[in-house]
Amino acid sequence: MTTGDSSTPDGGTVQSGGARAPLGVLAWLWVGLPMAYGLYELIQKAAQLFTG
Amino acid sequence: MTPGFLDRSHTVAPPGWSRWLVPPAALSVHLSIGQAYAWSVFKPPLESSLGLSGTASALPFQLGIVMLGLSAAFGGTLVERNGPRWAMSVSLLCFSSGFLLAALGAALQQYWLVVFGYGFVGGIGLGIGYISPVSTLIKWFPDRPGMATGIAIMGFGGGALIASPWSAQMLETFGSGSDGIAMAFLVHGLVYAVFMALGVLLVRVPAEGWRPPGDRTPQEKQAARSLVTTADVSARNAVRTPQFWCLWVVLCMNVTAGIGILEKAAPMIGDFFAGTSTPVSASAAAGFVALLSLANMSGRFLWSATSDLIGRKNMYRVYLGVGALMYLAIVQLGDSSKPLFITCALVILSFYGGGFATVPAYLKDLFGTYEVGAIHGRLLTAWSTAGVLGPLIVNWVADSQESAGRSGPGLYGLSLTIMIGLLAVGFVANELVRPVNPKYHEPRAAAGHEAGEADEEVPGDDDRRQQHT
Numbered sequence: 200m201t202t203g204d205s206s207t208p209d210g211g212t213v214q215s216g217g218a219r220a221p222l223g224v225l226a227w228l229w230v231g232l233p234m235a236y237g238l239y240e241l242i243q244k245a246a247q248l249f250t251g
Numbered sequence: 252m253t254p255g256f257l258d259r260s261h262t263v264a265p266p267g268w269s270r271w272l273v274p275p276a277a278l279s280v281h282l283s284i285g286q287a288y289a290w291s292v293f294k295p296p297l298e299s300s301l302g303l304s305g306t307a308s309a310l311p312f313q314l315g316i317v318m319l320g321l322s323a324a325f326g327g328t329l330v331e332r333n334g335p336r337w338a339m340s341v342s343l344l345c346f347s348s349g350f351l352l353a354a355l356g357a358a359l360q361q362y363w364l365v366v367f368g369y370g371f372v373g374g375i376g377l378g379i380g381y382i383s384p385v386s387t388l389i390k391w392f393p394d395r396p397g398m399a400t401g402i403a404i405m406g407f408g409g410g411a412l413i414a415s416p417w418s419a420q421m422l423e424t425f426g427s428g429s430d431g432i433a434m435a436f437l438v439h440g441l442v443y444a445v446f447m448a449l450g451v452l453l454v455r456v457p458a459e460g461w462r463p464p465g466d467r468t469p470q471e472k473q474a475a476r477s478l479v480t481t482a483d484v485s486a487r488n489a490v491r492t493p494q495f496w497c498l499w500v501v502l503c504m505n506v507t508a509g510i511g512i513l514e515k516a517a518p519m520i521g522d523f524f525a526g527t528s529t530p531v532s533a534s535a536a537a538g539f540v541a542l543l544s545l546a547n548m549s550g551r552f553l554w555s556a557t558s559d560l561i562g563r564k565n566m567y568r569v570y571l572g573v574g575a576l577m578y579l580a581i582v583q584l585g586d587s588s589k590p591l592f593i594t595c596a597l598v599i600l601s602f603y604g605g606g607f608a609t610v611p612a613y614l615k616d617l618f619g620t621y622e623v624g625a626i627h628g629r630l631l632t633a634w635s636t637a638g639v640l641g642p643l644i645v646n647w648v649a650d651s652q653e654s655a656g657r658s659g660p661g662l663y664g665l666s667l668t669i670m671i672g673l674l675a676v677g678f679v680a681n682e683l684v685r686p687v688n689p690k691y692h693e694p695r696a697a698a699g700h701e702a703g704e705a706d707e708e709v710p711g712d713d714d715r716r717q718q719h720t
Contacts, residue, residue, distance in 0.1 A: 219267070219268070219269055219272065222272065222453075223269060223271060223272055226272055226275035226276070226449065226453055227275050229275060229279065229446075229449050230275045230278040230279055230282060230406070230449075233282060233413045233446075234278075234282065234406075234409050234412075234413065236413060236416075236417075237409055237412030237413035237414075237415075237416070238409075238412065238545075240412065240415070240416040241412050241541050241544060241545055242541075242545070244537060244538055244541035245538050245539075245541040245542040245545060246538060247534045247535055247537055247538030247541075248535050248536075248538030248539045248541075248542055248593075249535075249538070250535075250538075
């Protein structure tokens with residue numbers, strides 16, 4: 200995941216990776232961790248198709 | 252008018268704001284409202300503690316889905332006018348307070364309050380939340396609109412994956428009596444409010460004239476593809492075009508066909524292989540359903556992102572054409588090979604999810620970004636229709652085949668054949684999609700304004716049409 204490719208209104212590119220990188224990491228963890236939990240539970244259940 | 256913090260003008264991104272902060276904002280809303288598809292976890296405890304029938308315990312979910320369609324259809328223009336932060340706040344308030352009202356209803360053993368809270372109030376949160384980030388994502392990712400909306404709409408599929416085990420765990424902890432259910436609803440309402448708040452705080456709209464970085468293909472270059480427009484069409488005009496109704500049929504048919512598998516997945520795999528040397532156990536069937544959910548979710552991202560490369564019309568040719576072939580393979584060869592049956596079902600479900608996720612980008616190609624969120628909201632009535640049509644066809648056919656003394660794969664042959672027919676209808680509708688007649692385009696100056704301003708300031712639609720004809 201990258202957070203460093205935003206642009207200014209006039210079309211110039213600003214590398215925002217520095218100042219806003221922690222915010223980006225936090226935001227993606229905020230949604231990524233619950234998704235990982237849901238996927239883990241789902242894969243465990245789906246495995247029953249081959250073992251059950 | 253909206254108060255300062257929520258107003259669109261206060262959500263314009265400052266220079267340096269990364270567009271990659273917008274997908275998690277969208278996901279925080281979609282992962283929450285996707286909980287709706289995990290409602291079945293609450294059904295057995297509600298039935299036993301409040302003495303409800305299976306039909307009655309499904310009411311909050313059904314009303315919620317109806318309200319999703321209605322609020323997306325009628326609230327779309329408001330969402331465009333007031334901006335994504337306002338929309339996400341409304342979604343947060345409705346979805347969360349819906350749970351709180353349901354908690355009160357369960358605690359007081361007043362089931363009507365559960366239905367009203369979760370179904371009616373929460374359902375408005377579902378509809379407004381579903382469309383809230385779509386237009387914003389498309390504006391931030393004009394070079395990859397399919398991928399961007401695919402991420403958000405994948406979240407809606409992922410919401411149930413999170414909520415299902417989480418809600419079950421909560422009921423185990425609090426107990427499955429009415430007090431335990433009330434406590435579980437209360438915790439859901441509070442946790443989802445906090446979780447969705449990230450979206451409200453983080454979402455930004457791009458500044459006027461903002462362009463994606465690097466030399467990635469902007470909208471103007473994509474316009475080399477015949478269906479991609481650089482013009483804009485208002486929501487009011489879009490519903491007057493044949494293109495809108497062609498897409499309505501495409502979405503409705505694709506969703507109905509997906510529901511054809513989803514609705515009967517567990518009994519279907521059991522019945523198909525009941526008479527073989529490798530019958531499918533109940534737990535393996537549950538695993539099959541879980542695998543279908545995974546295909547549904549990943550198809551939303553994978554196929555929608557692929558549509559950025561091969562074009563929206565081609566992508567729907569694959570969903571509808573290859574989907575029909577997959578159904579045909581199940582009808583003809585399904586009971587001869589378990590891997591073949593499972594593979595075909597997974598592909599169909601991935602196309603089902605992909606169909607949902609790709610449609611906002613298809614709308615953007617045809618109607619521009621001007622009021623794409625509102626147009627998307629109106630198109631979601633196709634989903635509501637399919638939600639009724641799909642289960643009705645599948646259950647009615649299965650019941651009638653059972654009455655006729657059929658068993659095993661024979662129970663499903665007719666309904667699967669009907670699904671092939673529906674996909675063929677959708678395929679034809681997709682083939683009929685052509686670029687929108689310029690008479691429906693907005694005057695350049697009007698489309699340059701924010702959606703809400705344009706609604707108030709430009710001449711009436713009929714006047715505009717005369718200017719173009």
